[in-house]
Amino acid sequence: MTFSIVARSADGLLHGVAVASKFLAAGALVPAAEAEVGALASQAHANLAYRAQGLALLRTGVAAADVVSGLVAADPGRDDRQLGVVGVSGDGASWTGPRCHPWAGGQAGDGWAAQGNILAGPQVIDAVRDAWLGGGDLPFPQRLLAALRAGDRAGGDRRGRQSAALLVVQRRGGYAGTGDELVDLRVDDHGDPVTELGRLLDIHTMLFGRPDPATLRDLTGSLAEEVGALLAAVGHPVGPAGLDEALASWGGVENLEERIVPGRIDPVVLDHLRRTAPAVDA
Structure with missing residues (x-):
């Protein structure tokens, strides 16, 4: 029902998740992130417990691949799950259960993981990957959005469009330095949610971005x-x-x-x- 990317910045100070789906309010279910700890996306037949459990494992220094292995091994519903995880260092990791609706799959590399199910085809994840890897000159939130936009243009969820979300965390990166949520934007029900998410990010950047000295x-x-x-x-x-x-x-x-x-x-x-x-x- 979803495609997503979880990633961290090159300096390791930011972690984030971008997700889009033909599903109401995917941003309420899929993403989780903690500053200087990691990020994850739980989707398909989502197991919401993965979010807190995964962050707890990442907090203790467990590598992304081991977090994925541990979570799915303990879950009798793993064959219907999809999961992406990235930690403070090393490669991201992705899991796609064999009963996820096709097309379903994922890819991962240094500091990122992309995954999706009920997609138009493998080209969706290829496009997410290529946009992420080619977007190193963009600010981190915009880079995540560019990867999501590329997947959407490649066909995205084969059922259509409904919701999208962007979550980025950074230690004391939130409003007035009083929280860690640098960006937390959701489009819960919209005909073109990824485009709408981009509009919201532009407004967010204007209002809450820090001045360039x-x-x-x-x-x-x-x-x-x-x-x-x-x-x-x-x-x-x-x-x-x-x-x-x-x-x-x-x-x-x-x-x-x-x-x-x-x-x-x-x-x-x-x-x-x-x-x-x-x-x-x-």
Whole structure:
């Protein structure tokens, strides 16, 4: 019912799962990940216990292949299961039970595993693999999405499309550094869920991505004047507390607080402010 990829970043600091299926809310069932521990996908006739059990084994240093072997060996329903696991190092591992509906299978390599069942054919997993291996220049969440998108374009679930999800974890990578969920997005019921997932990831990146220090611009001179005028146009005029306070106030309303940097401005924030404000004379 599903195809997925589990993977870790080249530096081992991020782990994630991307999944798509002709199944309602696959993201509620398939993925699990823990920062600096690993990630897994349980699918086909999913055994939800695999998620907690698999992460517990990975936490103790068990290799991905041994996690898969241990979980399926202890499960009398293993012939109907599919499982992908990746740990903090080494190859990922994949299991496809012999009773999974065709086409079903998986592949794995250093830091990744891709698997699927009820697929249009083996070309789906080939496409996931090739996109993952060829996407090393992309940010990790976008790389996972690119692999999922490639599988979807290769035919995906032969029954059609319904849901997709993306889960990425990084130690203190979540909102304001208070959690480990860097990205946790789900499309539960949609005619084109992978495309919709991409739209959500774009919004997520705009709102919650960290500013690139190399691109920050100093809020001085004509730029400061422009930003002040734009803020006034959107109802956040610069007051006695200064430009930084007005920008932070507006950024909080727009959910851009993760991108606000005192004394400077992220081009992403500036572009959004320019789009949001009515035309003003800068």
